[in-house]
Amino acid sequence: MKRLPPLPALHTFVVTAQCCNFTRAAQQLHITQGAVSRQIAGLESHLGYPLFVRQARGLSLTPQGRELFPKMQQVFALITEAVDDLEQASEAIQLKAPTCVMRWLWPRLMRWQAERPDVPVELTTTVQHGVDFRREDFGAAIIYGPPPGTGMVARHLFDEQLTPVCAPQLLKGPTPLKCVADLEHHMLLHPTREDTDWETWLKAAGGTLGNVSKGQHFETLDLAMSVATHGTGVAIGDWALIAEDLANGQLAMPFDLKVRTGLGYYLVYPQRAKASAGLVELFDWLLVQAGGR
Structure with missing residues (x-):
């Protein structure tokens, strides 16, 4: 030769x-x-x-x-x-994600790292719901809001679906939750400083309550859910993010109604960049996880 x-x-x-x-x-x-x-x-x-x-x-x-x-x-x-x-x-994937999705994301990222230590992920959490790849040095992000516009490649993770949740013992307590009006006798827990989530759900349920603005407001969904598990009130949460808490019995849904808000969670990376093989695998894996929630 x-x-x-x-x-x-x-x-x-x-x-x-x-x-x-x-x-x-x-x-x-x-x-x-x-x-x-x-x-x-x-x-x-x-x-x-x-x-x-x-x-x-x-x-x-x-x-x-x-x-x-x-x-x-x-x-x-x-x-x-x-x-x-x-x-x-x-190189580690630099991933940005809002705190509101951490209840769903964190245990899955831990499983990913156990299964794929060759594709490390460095996670940065923030109270911001979006990302600006022109000014922020991230390879990818999870964003919350309406479908993203131009400048990024987006894959839909899941939609926001609001529903009240509480500790299972509250369903049969001294003031059981059998109809929407029964919420008047319980402390309402808000995952944000606003009343918007409860008001959106009540409008779809066709009910009104006088105690919406008198409830307790928290900085994150995680805090509101943690308080709800102790039976001290009824929280409003995103069903997609708390499905595991419902499945393991830590939380219960007093009503079947889940209200879509038109907002959702999206996996994104900058359009100008070529996604690495590891990032594509991570996105595909997270999408499978979202489909199996």
């Missing part, structure tokens, strides 16, 4: 062919002009034919050089792509 020419010499040939000038090629390769000339001469000797025609005003490719040049360009482009892919695979 014929011995292949040395890779450095082939790389020098590609750079020189792009500019057809030994001096400029030497500058790009950070070597001397004499080193470029010697590598090209050695490559021509190895191949058995000339690659350049030396002229007073520069260089031009020979027919053999013109045929070899695009093929070597493809080879080095593939090498560059392979190295970039490996570097991306070894």
